[in-house]
Amino acid sequence: MRDIHALLKQRHRLGPLEPRKxxxxxxxxxxxxxxxxxxxxxxxxxxxxxxxxxxxxxxEDGLFQLTYMLNNRGRDLTLGIRVMIDREEAQGDTIHDxxxxxxxxQRELKEMFGIDFPGSPRxxxxxxxxxxxxxPPYRRDFDSLAYSQQTYAERPGRVTHDPRxxxxxxxxxxxx
Amino acid sequence: MKDVDDKFLKNLDRTVPLREELRPxxxxxxxxxxxxxxxLKDYFCEAAPKVHAKSYFPIVEDFYNWARANSLWILGxxxxxxxxxxxxxxxxxFDAYRYGIQWRPTPRQSNLLMISxxxxxxxLKRAIRAxxxxxxxxxxxxxxxxxxxxxxYWDSYNTIKRLDQYLPVDLYIAGCMPxxxxxxxxxxxxxxxxxxxxxxxxxxxxxxxxxxxxxxxSVIKDWDMPDYNW
Numbered sequence: 001m002r003d004i005h006a007l008l009k010q011r012h013r014l015g016p017l018e019p020r021k022x023x024x025x026x027x028x029x030x031x032x033x034x035x036x037x038x039x040x041x042x043x044x045x046x047x048x049x050x051x052x053x054x055x056x057x058x059x060e061d062g063l064f065q066l067t068y069m070l071n072n073r074g075r076d077l078t079l080g081i082r083v084m085i086d087r088e089e090a091q092g093d094t095i096h097d098x099x100x101x102x103x104x105x106q107r108e109l110k111e112m113f114g115i116d117f118p119g120s121p122r123x124x125x126x127x128x129x130x131x132x133x134x135x136p137p138y139r140r141d142f143d144s145l146a147y148s149q150q151t152y153a154e155r156p157g158r159v160t161h162d163p164r165x166x167x168x169x170x171x172x173x174x175x176x
Numbered sequence: 177m178k179d180v181d182d183k184f185l186k187n188l189d190r191t192v193p194l195r196e197e198l199r200p201x202x203x204x205x206x207x208x209x210x211x212x213x214x215x216l217k218d219y220f221c222e223a224a225p226k227v228h229a230k231s232y233f234p235i236v237e238d239f240y241n242w243a244r245a246n247s248l249w250i251l252g253x254x255x256x257x258x259x260x261x262x263x264x265x266x267x268x269x270f271d272a273y274r275y276g277i278q279w280r281p282t283p284r285q286s287n288l289l290m291i292s293x294x295x296x297x298x299x300l301k302r303a304i305r306a307x308x309x310x311x312x313x314x315x316x317x318x319x320x321x322x323x324x325x326x327x328x329y330w331d332s333y334n335t336i337k338r339l340d341q342y343l344p345v346d347l348y349i350a351g352c353m354p355x356x357x358x359x360x361x362x363x364x365x366x367x368x369x370x371x372x373x374x375x376x377x378x379x380x381x382x383x384x385x386x387x388x389x390x391x392x393x394s395v396i397k398d399w400d401m402p403d404y405n406w
Contacts, residue, residue: 097357131398134190
């Protein structure tokens with residue numbers, strides 16, 4: 001992994017390599033260098049398999065992190081490529097022409113995080129949710145509990161106990 | 177509730193428009209006529225469900241109920257993990273067939289709808305359609321804590337918490353998930369209730385049809401089916 005990183009570092013303006021256990025490592029890349037990097041990794045360095053494409057919401061920094069996991073089966077290497085994009089005008093670059101499966105991930109990200117990928121096929125179709133009218137539910141400013149309480153009727157009588165206090169009152173009702 | 181950030185308020189302004197192919201519009205037929213079509217009304221009957229009156233003689237009604245109790249045909253509609261707990265009941269170990277209980281593939285052939293776990297809003301829509309297509313007398317059983325009070329999906333953004341708001345539930349079987357033994361006990365309990373004439377879910381649905389529809393439409397935002405039409 002280090003040899004590949006050293007080779008590509010200058011040309012694609014890669015950040016420092018962050019190795020994890022096994023053959024897993026992460027690296028950050030600016031958005032405009034992403035496409036060239038992915039193409040070179042796929043065509044020259046044997047990272048032919050897109051494992052997943054997902055996002056992390058860094059709400060406090062005003063950023064979304066897109067993570068592209070690529071796998072090189074021959075050498076048993078997995079490289080996670082991070083791209084930070086703006087949270088307000090969340091927009092990524094579609095890679096469905098490189099890996100057709102990416103189109104599905106991009107549909108999911110559009111629905112769950114509201115990240116746009118112009119040019120990706122069937123992007124505006126509903127993916128999992130039907131008739132969703134609120135914020136994209138995986139964004140961290142969407143409060144799932146509050147939404148659920150405002151939307152779905154609750155059955156009265158559901159209570160929560162602090163386990164320590166509850167066991168105390170059960171085992172020692174006199175307070176000894 | 178104290179643990180809720182009440183700064184977050186649900187968006188109430190946005191509505192989901194009806195899909196284009198379901199909107200009323202004018203079309204030209206192959207022979208040149210212009211006709212107006214309204215897909216949601218043209219293809220379905222609009223009559224609301226009716227209350228099924230009891231027999232005049234109690235002994236006849238008792239006989240009906242005895243017969244109903246002994247042929248419970250379940251719609252094989254599995255939601256959540258309860259669908260897996262129902263499989264052993266079909267096999268020789270628990271063998272629910274000896275009680276006159278069997279699983280059928282379509283709503284038209286069955287009279288017992290088992291909601292076997294959590295219902296997302298998307299699945300609720302299908303469950304309502306399936307329930308309305310079933311022929312009376314019909315019963316609904318909710319399995320597990322998900323259908324009773326939301327269970328572990330109590331704070332989920334897309335899962336309903338009380339099934340009886342949306343469908344008339346005759347019996348709940350508690351557990352997470354209930355074991356096949358609990359299901360068998362539940363079936364026996366349901367038979368007792370039917371024999372006692374207490375399973376009037378379908379009539380309750382017909383009587384409170386407006387309430388049920390209002391509840392269903394409050395969570396299913398893209399309502400793209402007729403109100404009752406099957």
